[in-house]
Amino acid sequence: MSTATPRYRFAPSPTGYFHVGGARTALYNWLLALKNNGTFVLRIEDTDESRNQPQWTQGIIDALAWIGIDSNDPHFEGPYFQSTNAEAHVAAAHKLFAAGHAYYCDLTTEQIQERAKAAGLNGYDGYSRDRGLAAGPGHVLRFKVPAGKTIVHDTVRGEVEFDNSTIEDFVLLRGNGTPVFLIANVVDDMTMNITHVVRAEEHLPNTPKQQMLWDALGVTPPVWAHVPVLVNEQRKKLSKRRDKVAVEQYREEGILPEAMVNYLMTLGWAPIGDTEIVPWEQIVQEFSLESVNHSPAFFDIKKLQAFNGEYIRKMPLADFVVAANNILTSAAATWPAERYKPEVFAAMAPLVQTRVAVMAEVVDMVDFLFMAEPPIDDAAFTKAFSADFAIPTLTQIATAFETIEWNAESIKQAVEAVGTEHEVKLGKLQGPLRIAITGRSVGPPLFEPIELLGRDESLRRIRAALSRK
RNA sequence: GCCCCCAUCGUCUAGUGGCCUAGGACACCACCCUUUCAAGGUGGCGGCACGGGUUCGAAUCCCGUUGGGGGUGCCA
Numbered sequence: 001m002s003t004a005t006p007r008y009r010f011a012p013s014p015t016g017y018f019h020v021g022g023a024r025t026a027l028y029n030w031l032l033a034l035k036n037n038g039t040f041v042l043r044i045e046d047t048d049e050s051r052n053q054p055q056w057t058q059g060i061i062d063a064l065a066w067i068g069i070d071s072n073d074p075h076f077e078g079p080y081f082q083s084t085n086a087e088a089h090v091a092a093a094h095k096l097f098a099a100g101h102a103y104y105c106d107l108t109t110e111q112i113q114e115r116a117k118a119a120g121l122n123g124y125d126g127y128s129r130d131r132g133l134a135a136g137p138g139h140v141l142r143f144k145v146p147a148g149k150t151i152v153h154d155t156v157r158g159e160v161e162f163d164n165s166t167i168e169d170f171v172l173l174r175g176n177g178t179p180v181f182l183i184a185n186v187v188d189d190m191t192m193n194i195t196h197v198v199r200a201e202e203h204l205p206n207t208p209k210q211q212m213l214w215d216a217l218g219v220t221p222p223v224w225a226h227v228p229v230l231v232n233e234q235r236k237k238l239s240k241r242r243d244k245v246a247v248e249q250y251r252e253e254g255i256l257p258e259a260m261v262n263y264l265m266t267l268g269w270a271p272i273g274d275t276e277i278v279p280w281e282q283i284v285q286e287f288s289l290e291s292v293n294h295s296p297a298f299f300d301i302k303k304l305q306a307f308n309g310e311y312i313r314k315m316p317l318a319d320f321v322v323a324a325n326n327i328l329t330s331a332a333a334t335w336p337a338e339r340y341k342p343e344v345f346a347a348m349a350p351l352v353q354t355r356v357a358v359m360a361e362v363v364d365m366v367d368f369l370f371m372a373e374p375p376i377d378d379a380a381f382t383k384a385f386s387a388d389f390a391i392p393t394l395t396q397i398a399t400a401f402e403t404i405e406w407n408a409e410s411i412k413q414a415v416e417a418v419g420t421e422h423e424v425k426l427g428k429l430q431g432p433l434r435i436a437i438t439g440r441s442v443g444p445p446l447f448e449p450i451e452l453l454g455r456d457e458s459l460r461r462i463r464a465a466l467s468r469k
Numbered sequence: 470g471c472c473c474c475c476a477u478c479g480u481c482u483a484g485u486g487g488c489c490u491a492g493g494a495c496a497c498c499a500c501c502c503u504u505u506c507a508a509g510g511u512g513g514c515g516g517c518a519c520g521g522g523u524u525c526g527a528a529u530c531c532c533g534u535u536g537g538g539g540g541u542g543c544c545a
Contacts (some may be wrong), residue, residue: 013545048544070526082545122471123541140543157474166472166541174543183545205473228475228538235537263481266494270482274493293482295475296498296538303481303495313508354508393522412504426504434505 006038007195008063011082011185013045014056017246018063020299021200021230021238024264028227029198030069031265031284040069040191042078047086048186057081063247066257068280080186085191089179090218092187093141095171101216102143102172104133123168141173143213150208155198155225155289162208170209182206186213189222198225198289201296202237225289228268231296238299250304254327254359259308267297277310309357321349324362332363335370344369344452351444368438369449380441381468384431389424391466394432396421398462406455407449415447435466 008029012022033040042064045059057079061071070076096102105128107115111122119125124142133139145167152160172183179187189197204226214221223329230238238245262277269292271278313319325342327333333340345366352365368374384390400414419429434446437458450458 011545015545045545071498110540138543160473162472168541171543176543178543180543185545200539201474202539203545204543226474231538233480238538266481267506268481270493276481276482276494293475298480298484300495306495311506351507355506415504428505430504440505444506445504447504 004195006033007041007193008038008198009041009043009189009192009194011043011045011188013048014054014060015048016056017041017241017248017422018060018238019238019245020247020250020260020264021245023063023067023247023260024230024267025198025200025400026064026069026228027067027261027264028289029196030075031287032196032289033075035284035287035357036158036195038075039077040075041080041194042071042076043080043082043188043192044078045082045181045185047082047179047181055423059248062329064249066247066251068257080188080192082188084189084199085184086179089184089187090173090177093179093183094112096143096172096213096216097135097141097305099101099216100144102141103129103131103169104135104139105131105142105169106133106136106139108138126169129169135177138175140171142169143172143209143216145209145212150211152204152207152211152224153178154204154207155223156227156292157204157294160204160207165209166206172285180430182209183213186210186217190214190217190219192391194222196223196225198227201229203228222435227289227292228296230267230299233298235296243299244298244301252360254323254361255304255308256311256323256359259311260305262311263304263307267299268293270392275431277307297377311358312356313354315353317349317353320353321346323359324349324352327359327362332360333370334367335361335372339370339372347443347452348449351448355444365444366439366449368443369452374436374439376439376468377441378464380437381465384435384441385465387428387431389422389429390432393418393422393424393429394462394466395438397433398459398466401455401459401462406451408451412447433462436462 010022010026012018012026020463030040032038042061044060045056059323061079069280071078092101097104099297107124115125115127116122127314128142128420129144135141145164148164150162150164150167152162154160170182171180173179188194205222207226211224232238232243242422247260251257261280262283265283265287266276269287271282271286314321323346328340328345329337348369352362355365356362385439396418397415400418401411404410404414415429415433416426419426423427430446431441435441437446437450437453453461
């Protein structure tokens with residue numbers, strides 16, 4: 001509740017690739033820091049014995065940078081590592097013990113369960129509260145939850161009341177003396193002078209416990225805010241196991257960071273007016289925690305892609321060409337690298353830009369220009385060549401192609417002339433031609449790429465298709 | 470089981486007691502445009518979970534029901 005510079009924090013654990021839900025939480029904290037001229041503190045919560053991998057930390061920093069959270073920005077502070085502060089966590093726990101707010105217990109998990117079962121209760125019953133145990137191997141330190149109620153003031157949800165009798169005496173220090181998340185998290189927030197804790201709703205049940213810790217340690221708790229979780233189509237919290245949640249994966253597919261950020265911000269919140277596609281600056285200006293929804297939001301990949309398509313179309317052509325070149329020269333390319341011709345793609349780019357929702361799609365859109373033998377879709381081939389006009393018109397088109405001036409306009413005219421003669425509309429007529437040239441039944445407009453491909457290669461492909469039958 | 474949160478078109482949302490005959494976006498459908506496919510344009514389909522209150526008046530306030538979700542670790 002400090003009146004000084006607000007300090008927000010994002011505290012992920014480095015247990016894998018970066019989760020879109022984490023991205024959203026980070027974004028909230030970041031934009032609040034920007035909006036209120038505060039600080040965004042990155043703290044890596046790496047105290048899990050087994051699941052941490054150092055390389056994930058860099059992954060987090062890279063992913064944050066990708067969505068615009070720049071570690072060089074003056075609003076950014078960190079990263080800090082929770083494991084570094086283990087001594088402070090233990091010290092705080094000892095302080096709690098010394099002050100009578102905590103006690104040691106030697107019961108094993110199995111014994112606790114047995115007792116609970118016998119008593120018809122659930123969870124730990126406070127058995128060791130008054131046994132006066134000292135620290136020792138296998139003794140956990142538990143917090144002595146006081147009687148009464150704990151009221152959490154949550155910026156997004158209002159007041160949430162918990163009856164302390166429903167909260168068991170939770171563990172602060174493990175049997176081996178190491179601190180547990182609840183205390184580590186609180187002590188770190190304290191030492192880092194965090195004023196606002198903005199995190200996902202799954203932490204709401206932890207909050208009364210943490211608030212009791214702040215109180216017992218004699219420090220005013222921060223402002224709490226719990227934003228709703230992101231869910232999948234089954235309305236379950238997004239999970240690494242069954243859902244596509246890796247930010248890195250979306251990046252690789254060619255989701256633009258601006259689109260990802262904009263989309264994420266429309267989950268649980270909406271900018272003023274009838275437009276959802278808005279610049280980040282506007283979001284920073286209009287956003288408030290008080291206005292975020294209270295219910296979980298479905299992370300809809302289709303809509304993300306629609307946003308992305310719109311962002312792609314809004315890009316200046318030159319930027320689009322650069323972005324596409326990155327994909328086209330990456331491992332995603334389906335042709336030998338030396339066959340790629342940037343100038344050929346550049347000529348095609350305007351025709352491609354309105355036709356892709358994610359950048360990865362440009363590969364299939366132009367592959368026939370760079371592959372020596374683009375594979376032919378058999379079903380599409382059979383269908384296109386089953387028309388009785390197919391062979392005669394295509395044959396005639398080939399003949400015309402031998403002598404016409406070689407540019408898109410006259411190529412189009414030549415094809416149209418054949419269509420007029422056979423009374424076949426251009427839409428139908430181009431079917432066999434398209435298959436012959438591209439191997440597919442759909443794609444970008446045909447005549448420009450035919451020009452780009454060149455007379456000889458175009459004729460070769462048409463004749464190959466003709467003799468395929 | 471227990472604790473907590475939540476509830477507007479299929480989905481994301483606008484809406485903070487009269488401006489609501491409930492607005493927009495994605496998806497879907499139709500038409501226009503058109504060189505296939507897109508893009509663009511126009512139009513359409515479709516919603517306040519239910520039941521009680523409060524009020525002159527309720528999507529908006531209260532209670533209950535139902536339905537969802539989260540948590541319930543010596544994980545974070």
